[in-house]
Amino acid sequence: MKITVTLNGKRIEAEITPDMMLLDFVRSQGMKSVKRGCDTGNCGLCTLWLDDKPVLSCSTLAARANGKKVTTLEGVQEEAKEFSDFLAGEGADQCGFCSPGFIMAVLALKKENPNPTAEEMKEYLAGNLCRCTGYQSQYRALCKYFGIQEV
Amino acid sequence: MEQTKNKYVGQAIIKKDAKALLSGKPAYTDDFVPENALVVKLMRSPHAYAKIKKIDTSKAMLVPGVEIVVTYKDVPKKRFTLAGQTFPEPSPYDRLILDEYVRFVGDPVAIVAGKNEACCQKAMKLIKVEYEVLEPILDFKQSLDNTILIHQEDSFVGHDGQGTDQMRNLCASSEEIEGDVEGVLAQCDYLVEESYHIKAVSQAMMEPFTAYTYMDVYGRMVVQSATQIPFHVRRIVSHALDVPKSKIRVIKPRIGGGFGAKQTAVCEVYPAIVTYLTTKPAHLTFTREECFTNGSPRHEMEVKIRLGADKNGKFKAVDLYTLSNTGAYGEHGPTTVGLTGTKSLSMYYGLEAHRFAYDVVYTNRLSSGAYRGYGATQGIFALESAVNELAHKMKIDPIKLREMNMVHEGDKFTHYYGESATSCALDKCVERVKEMIEWDKKYPCYEVAPNKVRAVGMAMAMQGSGISGVDVGSVALKLNDDGFYTLMVGCSDMGTGCDTILAQMAADCLGCDMENIVVFGVDTDQSPYDSGSYASSTTYVTGMAVVKCCEMMMKKIQKAASGILELPMEELAFDGERVFAISDETKGITLPDLVTKLQAGTGEILYAQSSHTSPVSPPPFMAGAAEVEVDLETGKVTPIDYVACVDCGTVINANLARVQTEGGLVQGIGMSLFEDILYTDKGYLMTNNFMQYKIPTRIDMGKVRVDFVETYEKSGPFGAKSIGEVVINTPAPAIADAVYNATGLRFRSMPITAEKVFMALQEK
Structure with missing residues (x-):
């Protein structure tokens, strides 16, 4: 599926699989600051902002970022x-x-x-x-x- | 080296990599994986002990995207160890990359590599395995001389001098006796005889185990890995694949924490065999669950102690026996256990007799390894608890009892390779901790609310500084254009800041700005050999190599200048910026001009290399005291305040030494109160994620306060000893005694959870 995301101020369109997590998506876009430290949403390492609100990107589907603003440390x-x-x-x-x-x-x-x-x-x-x-x-x-x- | 004023050593210098790390720049293994790397996944055993009767991978191979499925039939048959230790390795050769027998739940059965994770997962489900399920040994107290054998293979190799006997499930064994232990114990007025239990707690570093591999243009395998032991990984991968070491290159980028976990090559061999068989790049990152179920945790140990004292409280004899559970494989099995005796008994002086014996046994549990403290943590929990118990038995203050018995500077250690305490401020550390926690005011306890009691408890600790006569630290210095230096190191900065600390030392030795020192490490093709970052060795051992190397470089600079200035070397001085004639300072040459001339073909390009091994391992010492609050209705133990005072010789970096201490203490608090290892009766590890295995958060740990008493260790660089490990050893015994002082309940196993306290209060 296709999503449109404003990643760190830059509008991008990308083809993703429906089960892709936001963490893997932003890393695939070069935002390597976002880390995976666990599999259960406990460690906080993958924290980024979705429409300026902090979320755990390991447990947020990339599809949910469609049409939204995604901000990482970069x-x-x-x-x-x-x-x-x-x-x-x-x-x-x-x-x-x-x-x-x-x-x-x-x-x-x-x-x-x-x-x-x-x-x-x-x-x-x-x-x-x-x-x-x-x-x-x-x-x-x-x-x-x-x-x-x-x- | 004399004590002079230093510009950098002793200061709170910001880490050289701080800016990159804090702005989230790509720096770690997973940030550099080639895009075309195959994803590697491990299919794992559901059984604690089984023989693979049949394994059919044909259907799995048909899954689109799957490149290769590796089983035990496809791997070299020469056994090796994954433990990162200096050759000849003490740990037995009991591993294959994949084996016909699986020896714990999670032991790899097959390696699947494909273009993405989804196809690998699908393929793993299609691998058909027929197991002959065997009866496992899950209780380590049942292992020795059991009829069930964990390692019955002919290709097993035990190493001389370790007491290994595979036919007894024995990974290692030893006994050392000094004096008439039984005779002296029999005459003691007081005797504490107890056993203490520490579980296989996990390092839980934030970055999981990870590595990727590829073939370079020369047909050699490159392993990029989050490892504390790049040079040992080169050897381990060469053993595992049965190829020459010359065919392997290991690169260590930044590491997201190790704490000993990455002193074992936990994951490297799996992508390595995939690349070896396919020639394609391959990448494996463990999930957090795999980090728990297939990592390399602390050795579970039961330490039995008999501590005898005369009527005044003077210790007369100690009998210490450790039973250690190495799990399915023997990594670090023969070596961790030794520290339970050497690093506990040696805190006490004047024993008339002592015995230290141990057995290390195999079981069908996950394989143990190195975790900060490395056996000392288990031994110190036991002996310090026994000392506290003796104090209560005698009704004297545990601090007074220690003051009567502890080791002082100049004393010969009780059980420490014949060494003496060349630098030791243990007495001052205890005194300082007593003040900090307001011991005399608070000991043993006070009530804060009807059912809430606060209490204090304390303990002492020591560790080593490197492994004497074994650890090797090497560095090389290159003098470059404009007079800046490249400091090439082989030790692994895993977040501890050793790259910065070594640069501080180099800058002070060379009389230059820290900006002028570029640190490079680690690449086994380019870095000088270093045993690696473990055993609290880097500051002490590699630091000394830096001091030596800088001296060599300064001589070379003066010699080169002497040729150009046409003046004898003895008449020249070097102040870090300029070489000049002592008699006439106007005659000289600046460092940048000197390099320019050398690079223009008028001399030799300057390069120096030095290595260091220490014949001794001077211990850092510390004291720690805990204040806890116990809720007598729920059993919950809340840490309120933890104070510690450390003697690590000279503090090289004021910030980093403090943070090491605080971090180690909180890991110790976690082990004491929260971090639990629970298995099902079939041997499946239930505490395999951060929900079940609870490490402290910032609201769990209470206040932590740290102070230092500096000594000057003559054999160390700038007077330094080590700090990395000693800091984890005091919380368990201190907290256990604080809980006793609050409740009258003695806990001899960790963690002290609310459930355990509650149940014990009910029984009381």
């Missing part, structure tokens, strides 16, 4: 820089495999709730797993980014 490089710099400054990138999905979730939170409490922030991001950092360095970067007092 499409928000400027917007992501401030937070990415905080992460780098804490050494919180580590292996980096979970970073793109995590950053997309953080930027989505910023849009939805520019001044979250520490609890709201953690709740919102609880679906983004990381095995390297133990989350503490990510927490320090988040506090700097959202202007939250570290506790």
Whole structure:
């Protein structure tokens, strides 16, 4: 089947199979920042925006993106820089495999709730797993980014 | 090397690859797979133990798009191991790429390769297999000398000195005794005799096992893989395919975490045989389920301890016996188990006698391997729990008991290859942790609500820094135009930041900006040989190779300048930017000018290479303390605060050392409270995804706080020891004791789930 998608600001038409997942579609279009970390929608690595809302692209059919706007980290490089710099400054990138999905979730939170409490922030991001950092360095970067007092 | 002020070493330097990784640039194995690569899938055994009587692939081959179906009939018959260890390998040769016998649920039965996943899936359903289902051994306590044999094949190869005996299901065995253990134990006033159990927990790195293979223009096989051990993968693939190593090249791009899982060549041989048989590119990525069911988890172990002390609490003797479950295959079986003794007993000084013995047995469970801590985690959980139990028995503060018995700088270790503690601030780490957690105020527990109790518990830990006399780290330096250097490394940065750390060291040694150091790794055709990134070796072993290599390079620079300036070498100095005459600093040449001249044919192009092996493995030390809250109505244990203080020698990168520690602690917390391994009675692993196998999220782990006490280890680069593994060892015993202090319940197996606490509270 054919779909039309605005991927990172660029309108594209593509032929897909009906069972293709959005994750595989965006990767096939060169958006390699989007990663697969599990098979059950638990890890958050594949987080991208569908019409500016964060979704798990591993469990979203590519067909559902038809006529919609799809945004990956490649499409928000400027917007992501401030937070990415905080992460780098804490050494919180580590292996980096979970970073793109995590950053997309953080930027989505910023849009939805520019001044979250520490609890709201953690709740919102609880679906983004990381095995390297133990989350503490990510927490320090988040506090700097959202202007939250570290506790 | 003396302690001087450094520009980069000790600082919180941003990782060299941070920008690329944080902007989502293609960097990992799966980001570079050739478009025409065949998709490889593995058809897996539904039985824990079976013999393949008949396998018919004819229908599967008819599926459009399917290129090849490989069965045990098509693979070389020479056995090998997938463990990434220095040759000669200690792990037995008990594997074939595919075998007539399948030895655990998930063991591959056939390899299918085709143009997409759908056709492979369809083909797998059409492979007809007739199994002779055999009775499995699922309980590792039943394995030794069982009438059922896991490996009965004639082609099995056990290696000398490991105590391997396939006819007893024995992968490895050993016993070492010092002093009259029974005699001393008999005279002790206090004795703790217990056994402790750690399950086969999973590394759960975010990037699954993945590799792709293709033939290059010279007819050699290229393996691009997410691996901690590129040079070992070259050997393993050569053994598996029975082709010379010269025909194989291994490339490691960025890796999405390893934690030891990728110290075993878990997936590489499957695409490799497809490419070998078809000459076409092939790609295999494990699903998350496969990462769990066919990965390379921690060895399940039962550690039995007898710890004896006199009336004052001075330890007199320890008897430690470990039964380790290597699963269906023996990867890392003979070696992980040794650390249960060496890395636990050596924290305590002045024992009159000790015995350390072990058996490592085969079972029809998934094959175990290397996971951060590598046996030390299991041994330390056991011994530190026993020490805590002794403290309770004697009614003394567990910290006081440790202060009486712990090893100090200068002491000869109890059981550590005859080495002494050349740098050790374990006492200071314990003292610091005591302050951080406010031990004296909180120990043992306090009530926060009618049914909610908070309590504290603590433990100590040590590890090694590389494998003494075995691990080899090598680096090479090239001096390029404009005076920048290429630092070629053979160790694997798996997110730990070793590329950055080694560049920090090189920049300080060479007196240049870090911008001037380009790090390249790893490609077995181009990188100098390195054993790989495991055993907490990279900073300590490869770091020292960097220091040596920089010294060589500086000498070469001075020598080359001496020729051009026509001045004797002894009269010249090099400050990193310029070589000049000591007597007259105006006479000299800048580094870029020197390279320009050399590249114009007036001298030799400068290249230096150095390798390092350490005769010792100085342990990093640490102490950790947990504060938990236990809900006495539901049994739920909530981590509130975890504090840790680490002695890793000199901290090379303040950020990365901290993040390593925090990450290791949270993995340890996960193992202690959430991460469970559950099988059906037929041997099927139920905890095979992130819904069942629950790793900590950011709302589960409580607060984690880390501090360092620096020592200076003379045998290490800039005084550094290791940090990567020691950090996972304290949470299990510390949390178990905190739970005891809150409830009076002693848990000697992990994880301490709400169900277990609740049931135990009911029985109480």
